[in-house]
Amino acid sequence: MEEFSGLHPREVVRRVSSSLGCSPSSPQVAAYFDENDDLRHLRQHFLMPKVADLPASDLSIVDGGEECIYLCGNSLGLQPKMTRKYLEExxxxxxxxxxxGHTDGSRPWAWAENNLEDLMAKVVGAxxxxxxxxxxxxxxxxLLMLSFYKPTQSRHKVLLEAKAFPSDHYAVESQIRLRGLNPRHSMLMLSPREGEETLRTADILEAIEKEGDSIAVVMLSGVQYYTGQLFDMAAITQAGQQKGCFVGxxxxxxxxxxxxxxxxWGVDFACWCSYKYLNSGAGGLAAAFVHEKHQHSIQIVLIFALVLLFVTSMIILSNFPPFSVMELQPGVSxxxxxxxxxxxxxxxxxxxEVFNLTxxxxxxxxxxxxxxxxENLIQHYFSEDPAEPGKPHVRIITPSDPQQRGCQLSLAFSVPxxxxxxxxxxxGVVCDMREPNVLRIAPTPLYNSFSDVHRFISTLKDALAACRGQ
Incomplete structure (x- = not known):
């Protein structure tokens, strides 16, 4: 579908439906996109659950033999078919x-992950x-905050989202307390403007410019988990570093x-899990990034080495001669x-390996x-205005600009x-619910089709009708 490169998705849908002589909401449009999808073969590398195998499916209203509508890759990706083979090996x-097995075979246990780092580096641009x-x-x-968060009396704040993922919030708070500081004074939390759901890039940059001299670390999400907003990481990194902050x-x-x-982009550090869009399974192996400009920074590894020394001192003393010295590899290793x-x-x-096919x-x-x-189908069938007659109320809180979002659309509803x-x-729909009123819907390009999206919208209409009838 290279011929549509650079066009807004809404215009692409309009042109395709016009050429097919059908409505933009017709399943013919989804079928056309699927037939012309150069990546459609990637779906065959994953196991798609059947409706009958889902614990909450009602086989009196849906065919159990069908594949489910899986739109939850933002929470847990599907299982790659080669997983079982590799585990059994x-x-x-x-x-x-x-x-x-530690040293033999094609996947020696002692350094098996080393063989994957080049593949992961391609995914994150490192x-x-x-x-x-x-x-x-x-x-x-x-671990990264232990090294990069080096507060001083004048520069001690950590900038983060007011609604950061809870574990991120707790980690930052605990790192601040570890230094003997008060989170009330050292956590600088950004909130959207009143009446808005997402942060404006201009407001993030303004906060960095205004508070930058007191900020030690800018620590934000790449994509906000609740709203699905994609932050301008390049601009944030540049702004933070110009003010002397580390940016992660x-x-x-x-x-x-x-x-x-x-x-x-020159990001100082980053970390991520791999069980969402990277499909490594629940509790899968995570990853970290440290820019090469910090590869030989004594200051970074020194703090980490001191922490390790405290934790492992008894092991070191009991297993090695007194003159042994811990030597860490440079950078993130x-x-x-x-x-x-x-x-x-x-x-x-x-x-x-599937990512490496594209x-x-x-x-x-x-x-x-x-x-x-x-988004186009949601806007066709539903209304953001609760007062508009004849259409159920569904509001998209994710930015409408494709450059400010990833796969996920977060949908807010007027009904419970x-x-x-x-x-x-x-x-037979698998998605993610977040209280108080949001469903997170994530069509993932590795394995989701345009027909999946069309099926979801049809099913959502039925679900809302059932809710109104209760």
Missing amino acids: ELDKWARTGVH KTSEVALMNGLTVNLH FDCAHAAGNVELKLHD GFRLSNQPILLVCPLQASL SMQALRRKSVLLTGYL IRKVYQELERR
Whole structure:
């Protein structure tokens, strides 16, 4: 669909429906997009759940043999088909060779994750030496903050979203308390303007300019988990660093979702999980990024080494001669605590190999159209104005500008959200509910089709009708 490059998704839908001689809401439009989707073959690399296997589906109103409408890649990605094969290979190697599996085979346990770092680096726009696969997201955030958050009397604040993901908020607060500071004075939290759902880039940059001399670290999301807003990471990084701040991002909802250029943007550090858009399974192996400009920074590794020394002092003293000195690898590799669990490496490998069949640029092009098509259908069938007669009220709180969002659209409803969610579940839809009134819908370009989106809208109409009838 290269011929539509540069056009707004709404205009693409209009042109296609006009050429087909049908309504923009016709399933013919979805079928056309699917037939001309250069990435449609990627879906075959994933296992799509059947409706009958979902715990809340009602087989009296939906065909259990159909594939479900899975729009929840922002919460947990689907299982790559190669996952089972890779896991079985390592279980078999363990059974046959025992400890020799640490160094033998195509996936030696002692450094198996090293073979994936180049694939992960491509996904986030980094150099291989800037990426490490390790731990969980919040553990990595703590480790990075231990090194990059170096408060002084005059520069001690951390800038973050007022509604940051809770674990990020807790991590930042605990890092501030660890330094003996008061979060009430050292947490600088950004909120949208009154009556608005998302942060304006201009307001973020203004806050950095105004408070920058007192900010030690700018720590924001790449994509905001609740609203789905994609932040201008390049502009934020430049603004923060011009004021002398370190700039880091939680890319949990950005990695594998949008095109990232962590190296080129000069981001100081970042971390992300891999079980959402990166499809590594629940509790999957997380990742961290440290820009190469910090590769040989004694100041960064020194703080981390001191923390490790405190935690591991008894082990060091009891297992090594007194003159042993800990030598950390430069940059992000120095943050590793051990070799990574091989059973977590396997599903991540299976997923990253699918990513390697295409590019983030190609996935992003499809994503912009796929999410734009979803938005177009929502605006066709539903109204944002509760007073408008004849149409159910559904409000999109995610930015309408495709450059300010990823796959996800967050939908707010005028009817009780739990009822809507339950009716969708009964009909074989897998999505994500967030109180008080939002459903997060994420058509993922790796495995979702335009027909999935059309089916979802038809099902949503039925679900809302059922809610009104209750």
